[in-house]
Amino acid sequence: MLIKDQPLKEAGYSPYAGKNYPVQVLWGDTHLHTKLSLDARAFGVTLGPAEAYKLARGEEIKSSHGERIKLSRPLDWLVVADHSDALGAMDEVVKGNKELLKDPTVKDWYDRLQAGGESALMATMEIIETFAGITGETTPAVLTDPKFVMSVWQRYLKTAEQYNEPGRFSAIIGYEWTSTDGGNNLHRNVIYRNGSEQAKQMLPFTAAESFNPEDLWQWMANYEEKSGGQVLALAHNGNVSNGIMFPEINPETGKPLTKDYAKTRSRWEPIYETTQIKGDGESHPKLSPNDEFAGYDTLWDIGNLGPVLKQDDMLQYEYAREALKNGLKLESQLGTNPFKFGMVGSTDSHTGMATAEEDNFFGKHSGKEPHPGRWDQIVGNFGEVKYYGWEQVSSGYAAVWATENTREAIWDAMKRKEVYATTGSRITLRFFGGWDFTDSDAELRDPGLIGYSKGVPMGGDLSSAAKNQSPSFLMVAMKDPLSGNLDRMQVVKGWLDKDGKTHEKVYDVAWGDADTRKPGKDNKLPPVGNTVNVEQASWTNTIGDAELITVWKDPDFDRQQKAFYYARVIEIPTPRWTAYDAKRFGDKMDDKVPMITQERAYSSPIWYTP
Structure with a gap:
């Protein structure tokens, strides 16, 4: 979906008049x-x-x-x-529907479910496997x-x-x-x-x-x-x-x-x-x-x-x-x-x-x-x-x-694929691709206005790059108010070379604490840190940033190669649900159990076709 702005003199005073692009994430x-x-x-x-x-x-x-x-x-x-x-x-079976219980298999399931405990668990697994065709029995x-x-x-x-x-x-x-x-x-x-x-x-x-x-x-x-x-x-x-x-x-x-x-x-x-x-x-x-x-x-x-x-x-x-x-x-x-x-x-x-x-x-x-x-x-x-x-x-x-x-x-x-995934945190994410985004576009407070006018949103397509032209991407991420600050924003790129082989690369394009946190000689960004108190199932938002916004241009672009790009946004470490359970119930869990997580969001890709 590509929406071109009218010139301001035609649009009138309000820059939003006549626009029909999405302005809310649901x-x-x-x-x-x-x-x-x-x-x-x-x-x-x-x-x-x-x-x-x-x-x-x-x-x-x-x-x-x-x-x-x-x-x-x-x-x-x-x-x-x-x-x-x-x-x-199954709701009727559990209720004891007499017509359904005339079937001996259904009656057996009912009896075992009513018994509870291990009997009910095994009956449930048998029911699932029967419908999945694993047992070979007819439903x-x-x-x-x-x-x-x-x-x-x-x-x-x-x-x-x-x-x-x-x-x-x-x-x-x-x-x-x-x-x-x-x-x-x-x-x-x-x-x-x-x-x-x-x-x-x-x-x-x-x-x-x-x-x-x-x-x-x-x-x-x-x-x-x-x-x-x-x-x-x-x-x-x-x-x-x-x-x-x-x-x-x-x-x-x-x-x-x-x-x-x-x-x-x-x-x-x-x-x-x-x-x-x-x-x-x-x-x-x-x-x-x-x-x-x-x-x-x-x-x-x-x-x-x-x-x-x-x-x-x-x-x-x-x-x-x-x-x-x-x-x-x-x-x-x-x-x-x-x-x-x-x-x-x-x-x-x-x-x-x-x-x-x-x-x-x-x-x-x-x-x-x-x-x-x-x-x-x-x-x-x-x-x-x-x-x-x-x-x-x-x-x-x-x-x-x-x-x-x-x-x-x-x-x-x-x-139209203008959607994205999160692992449960409500990170707000915008991801636009085009040929004309500039650094100054990242300074505007309405990325949608410039994003739709100069490019395509997540789920969209780019094609026919001019010689010496590389795609640019306008990216904005804002933290979930009830979750952790943002560690980093990345672009994941995949492409097909001239020999028919696929490749991938992950780019760090914006990150929290940028004034003090710099990529090393290997171009690898240091970890953001960790403020999680596992015992208390708590953390502090003293690291990372609440918002990340940038324009990124692909430095390795080859206009002859098919490619896709998607954004990945990662939060700072926060307690995993297991840490909350350990605190609430006093559970002592094995060392193998993860207690810390880094929530994330994945945008839908933008594809480039020569």
Whole structure:
């Protein structure tokens, strides 16, 4: 989206008159589960969509275990994205629905869930593995009856309309398609632009119908044709996909990706979930060994959601940066970049509560709501692959630059990729690319005004550089008022050379304490320092800066090479949620448990094409 300013003499006195660019960042979560999700209900959540919307809007509610909870600040929008498979069925099973309990498998699950403890945990894992196709057992037909599912879907839609208040809070309709063939996570969230009149015309697509993403994309095309509405899909962070989230070989056919695959995926999947509770998916130390900040809480990198352990050669097909690089390579071969995505964060919480703040973290599912010892308890048990409480990440949120707080405007921002991810902190981030930004542009107090008039925002495209011309980037970051100061602002660049090989480089472009903190002879910026008192779960904002703003020009630009650029903003060290738990509950945690974190934000990329 490129918006050119009118000359001031035509615009009149007000420099904002006639402008239609986004001036506000709206915070939300694209990925929240309630009791309508089979696994969430089996784990014990009792909160439904209504409670989820109430909490997100800023109201105080009670958690499934009776704990009073309120967000530090309301969210602006929320997608309740419950699993489409057996939507709402497990809630009826737990209630003892007599018709459902006639099925012996369902009755066995019910009895074990009622028993509680280890029996309930193992029943829950069996339920998840059955729906994921891991056990080889058929999903009980009573749980997927279309008439029953439609009744649940219509109730969900009615609740979304009840809590949708354009201009104040957007209850965005969506669901999760849960492809987990053999435990490999290829989940997507389907997000609707429109309201219930369109959404009610077709049932959500399920993994029981197909594990193949290409079939989901066909469902989306059919939906749009039938309803007149619009949808997009958001792929989950790929760190438990075991190397098939961003493939070069189609896992369905065993053959290289085709032009049609690239075009179709690019059409339906404009954004990617870069960070969430199961771990951060931006980069990995084994893929980016020269990046000192690679691998933020990549603690779920040991396997998939089944018994299969991770191999190192899988990693390149799971993380965002490597996918963006491979996308450049595939574009040269196929004519379309299948991995040209914007980046968002979200929670994937199964508690009905969108909590991503370190001091207000309610865990992956209701069994991991705050209580003594949760750090050392198993979150998920998949045979050899086990994930423990301390390995949960208090992440993340999705930020969108939208013209107004409505379903349509927020969806449009996602579609054009003018969005960014954070690990839970509400850092404000602007990122523009162009050919004419100058240092003086960084002195203006309205970066949007100059950014849209001279360039493109995050998610945009640059092309056709003139000889001896390099792209310049206007970048602004402001701290979350309730979190740490800013350590540094970086540009991550990836490019494709003339031999078809991909490369990356991370540039420090602005940093806190710049008067006293200088890069060394190796051009490496010294650490910002650390004021965290782990025992007290506190820190001081005596280091770093509250705001960073700069114009940066690529010193290594080659106008013949495809490239992408995105901004990464990193906070000073602050206490991790484990430190807050240790203080509150007196827990003594193992030395392996991280107690300090550095929250961060990732912009969507800007791409350059010769």
